[in-house]
Amino acid sequence: MATIVQAVRLALHYGEEHLGVTDVFGEDVGPPLGGVFTATQGLKTAWNSPLDERGIIGTAMGIAYAGGRPVCEIQFCDYGFNTVDLLKVAGNQRWAGAGEFAMPLVMMTPSGSGIRGSLYHSHSFESLASRLAGWKIVMPSNPLDAYGLMLSAIADPNPVMVLLPKALLRQKGDLLLPGEPKDQDELKDRIDAPVGDRIAWKPRWPEMQAHFVPIGKASIVREGEVATVVSYGRTLPLCVQAADQLAEEHGWSFDVIDLRSIFPYDWKAISASIEKTGRVLFVNEDTEVTNFGEHLFRRTIDEHFYDLTVRPRILMGKHLPGIGLNQVYEQNSVPQLGNIKDAMRALVEDPA
Amino acid sequence: MDDQNASSVKRPRNAPRGLASADQFLSTDRCLELHRIMVRARKMEERMIKMSKSGEGIFWIGGPGEEAINACLGLQAKRGEGPAFDYFHLHYRCSAVMVALGMEPLDSIRQMANVVTDPFSRGRNFPSHFSRRAWNVLPVSSVIGIQWIKAPGTALVQKRHGGDGVSIVVGGDAGTAEGDFQSCLIWSTRPQNELPVLMVVLNNGGGISTTHCSQHSCNNIVDRAKPFGIEGEIVDGNDPVASWHAVERGMKVCRTERRPYMIEANTSRLYGHSSSSGAPRTNDPDCIELFERRLIAAGLIDESTIQTIHDQTRDEIEAAVAQAVREAKPVPGDEHLFAYAPNPDDPTYPDDYTGLP
Ligand SMILES: Cc1ncc(C[n+]2csc(CCOP(=O)(O)OP(=O)(O)O)c2C)c(N)n1
Numbered sequence A: 001m002a003t004i005v006q007a008v009r010l011a012l013h014y015g016e017e018h019l020g021v022t023d024v025f026g027e028d029v030g031p032p033l034g035g036v037f038t039a040t041q042g043l044k045t046a047w048n049s050p051l052d053e054r055g056i057i058g059t060a061m062g063i064a065y066a067g068g069r070p071v072c073e074i075q076f077c078d079y080g081f082n083t084v085d086l087l088k089v090a091g092n093q094r095w096a097g098a099g100e101f102a103m104p105l106v107m108m109t110p111s112g113s114g115i116r117g118s119l120y121h122s123h124s125f126e127s128l129a130s131r132l133a134g135w136k137i138v139m140p141s142n143p144l145d146a147y148g149l150m151l152s153a154i155a156d157p158n159p160v161m162v163l164l165p166k167a168l169l170r171q172k173g174d175l176l177l178p179g180e181p182k183d184q185d186e187l188k189d190r191i192d193a194p195v196g197d198r199i200a201w202k203p204r205w206p207e208m209q210a211h212f213v214p215i216g217k218a219s220i221v222r223e224g225e226v227a228t229v230v231s232y233g234r235t236l237p238l239c240v241q242a243a244d245q246l247a248e249e250h251g252w253s254f255d256v257i258d259l260r261s262i263f264p265y266d267w268k269a270i271s272a273s274i275e276k277t278g279r280v281l282f283v284n285e286d287t288e289v290t291n292f293g294e295h296l297f298r299r300t301i302d303e304h305f306y307d308l309t310v311r312p313r314i315l316m317g318k319h320l321p322g323i324g325l326n327q328v329y330e331q332n333s334v335p336q337l338g339n340i341k342d343a344m345r346a347l348v349e350d351p352a
Numbered sequence B: 001m002d003d004q005n006a007s008s009v010k011r012p013r014n015a016p017r018g019l020a021s022a023d024q025f026l027s028t029d030r031c032l033e034l035h036r037i038m039v040r041a042r043k044m045e046e047r048m049i050k051m052s053k054s055g056e057g058i059f060w061i062g063g064p065g066e067e068a069i070n071a072c073l074g075l076q077a078k079r080g081e082g083p084a085f086d087y088f089h090l091h092y093r094c095s096a097v098m099v100a101l102g103m104e105p106l107d108s109i110r111q112m113a114n115v116v117t118d119p120f121s122r123g124r125n126f127p128s129h130f131s132r133r134a135w136n137v138l139p140v141s142s143v144i145g146i147q148w149i150k151a152p153g154t155a156l157v158q159k160r161h162g163g164d165g166v167s168i169v170v171g172g173d174a175g176t177a178e179g180d181f182q183s184c185l186i187w188s189t190r191p192q193n194e195l196p197v198l199m200v201v202l203n204n205g206g207g208i209s210t211t212h213c214s215q216h217s218c219n220n221i222v223d224r225a226k227p228f229g230i231e232g233e234i235v236d237g238n239d240p241v242a243s244w245h246a247v248e249r250g251m252k253v254c255r256t257e258r259r260p261y262m263i264e265a266n267t268s269r270l271y272g273h274s275s276s277s278g279a280p281r282t283n284d285p286d287c288i289e290l291f292e293r294r295l296i297a298a299g300l301i302d303e304s305t306i307q308t309i310h311d312q313t314r315d316e317i318e319a320a321v322a323q324a325v326r327e328a329k330p331v332p333g334d335e336h337l338f339a340y341a342p343n344p345d346d347p348t349y350p351d352d353y354t355g356l357p
Helices: A004-018 A053-065 A081-096 A143-155 A184-191 A235-250 A267-277 A292-307 A327-331 A337-349 B003-010 B028-054 B067-076 B095-101 B105-112 B146-161 B179-187 B221-228 B240-257 B287-297 B303-324
Strands: A023-026 A046-048 A070-073 A106-111 A136-138 A160-165 A219-222 A227-231 A254-258 A261-263 A280-287 A313-317 B018-021 B024-027 B087-089 B167-172 B197-203 B231-236 B261-266
Touching (some): A004 A160, A004 A184, A053 A070, A136 A143, A219 A235, A227 A235, A227 A267, A235 A254, A254 A267, A292 A313, B024 B028, B028 B067, B028 B095, B028 B105, B028 B240, B028 B287, B028 B303, B067 B167, B067 B287, B095 B105, B146 B167, B146 B179, B197 B240, B221 B261, B231 B240
Parallel strands (some): A023 A046, A070 A106, A227 A254, A227 A280, B197 B261
Antiparallel strands (some): A136 A261
């Protein structure tokens, strides 16, 4: 099975072949490296940019104005903060330009903690991104969704930000991508560049097929009755793990919702699940003041106050300037499996 | 750099012994002092690379191959706290500056081991992310380029303050693509407000995997300073003698004329970008090997003395690693410390930060 990195690479290849992608670019994105996480190895339109994030976003906008279909990368979301004014503008071009200027660009960037990345490779970006009206924002938590959301992002006429959970980039999925060879070694052999000299290397792309995950559609990863857990990105598989453990230990069954899209978010799915269970926990790792999850929390109170059996809960990263390298810092700054499990247990045990 | 010829041609018969590069001369004492610093920084970094692989540390980034120019910077700086002294806006390949300033390798190794005794970040930041208030070493950030736009600020205060303090800013070649680099040029040269900023670009030929010449018109970086009227020069950053004199000239302009100067130093990246790329040894020219060959050829040191220096340094570093890895780790709750400065008038956080109000 492909990893998220391989899935992104295959999606970009599909995008080049079938969806008109003209440029895949960013720092170290082109040969010889093909991206610091190797997500862009072997792509025919991939090229290296100067070390200039504002230049990357501005150039992507320019390419999009002029009819291209760019996919640009910010090497780590931690280095995207100096692009925020350009991101604002990319999001408002159509609105500001009387509907005349669409902005079909994709920005992809690794986001979140979990790679022992210290201060500047551990930031989350989705809360900030959620404030950029005009953008669609997605965050897959498995390779198949990464493939499907990337295709939808490329095809969308709006600017779409694809946040890739740093911690999960190299994890294999448990479902095949459409067109992916069954044998993992064969996939690797075909599309991973060899270590060392790559001058003569060319990928042998498998014949990939379309698979569009609609932007704005959540996925119900576990179905249950007792309570609802809503998450995405790094914390999603932890929520699933906790749900499975609690099912085993107590026989409790949870709805675990992988939101997949930050904007537009799938309110219908959240809403239906809350109506069913009356108990909800939102989990993400972005810092708590202020956090995108709080918006979902607010709507929950506004629209489901009388459907709730107990108070809703939310688990987030602490309000801190960064995440420290020593793992004691990291474990005490952003939700870990134990914290999530405790919060889920408390949610269920809260007397009605 | 043919110093034997250079020295035999240029140096008068009874001149003090030392090394020469072209017509620039450096005394034996100074050479040996620089050599010692370079070896200490190198052995420290090489052991840190091992730590990143052995589990004694997590991630390594640092400056092997860039010791010569960095050691010259550290040795010629005015070390102290406040605007009367030099400020350092460094990047993550400047450990030889710190060793030259007097840092014990143990401190850097503590940061590598992410123990709470790490004096620079309490086990929070990556290695080579120094900070030391007593020496005006401002916290190194992983964010490429931002040091360039902070340097004019300290230089402005230094100029106002009087005296001859300089703001030294160091960055890589690829990082000069960030707008902050140009901001530094602009802010350091406002008419009637020129600032004593010593700008040092360590040009090791690229960033991560991207070569310099694939992204920048391959003119010299120092030429980008010219339209701003900033004087500058290119130097072989692997040559401690040439580097010493370049730094001396730059410091002199900044200290006495209170205006900026740029040095573009060609250097090597001897272990690739970081431990993320496996930190394999490259074939780039090695400033220490080159220096030692010259020192021996000029009769300023012999091989066995060099070997002794290497051995002693290795022992010092091994002892430092053994100590650092045994030291205290942070404990839960430590993540809050120092997020806000205490303020007795603040009803919420009169002392340290403890979380949400
Ligand atoms: C703003 C920002 N963007 C991207 C990165 C990721 N990154 C770390 S080092 C580096 C290359 C830096 O090259 P250069 O400035 O030449 O310094 P060198 O590492 O070669 O010494 C990049 C792209 C970063 N740290 N900061």
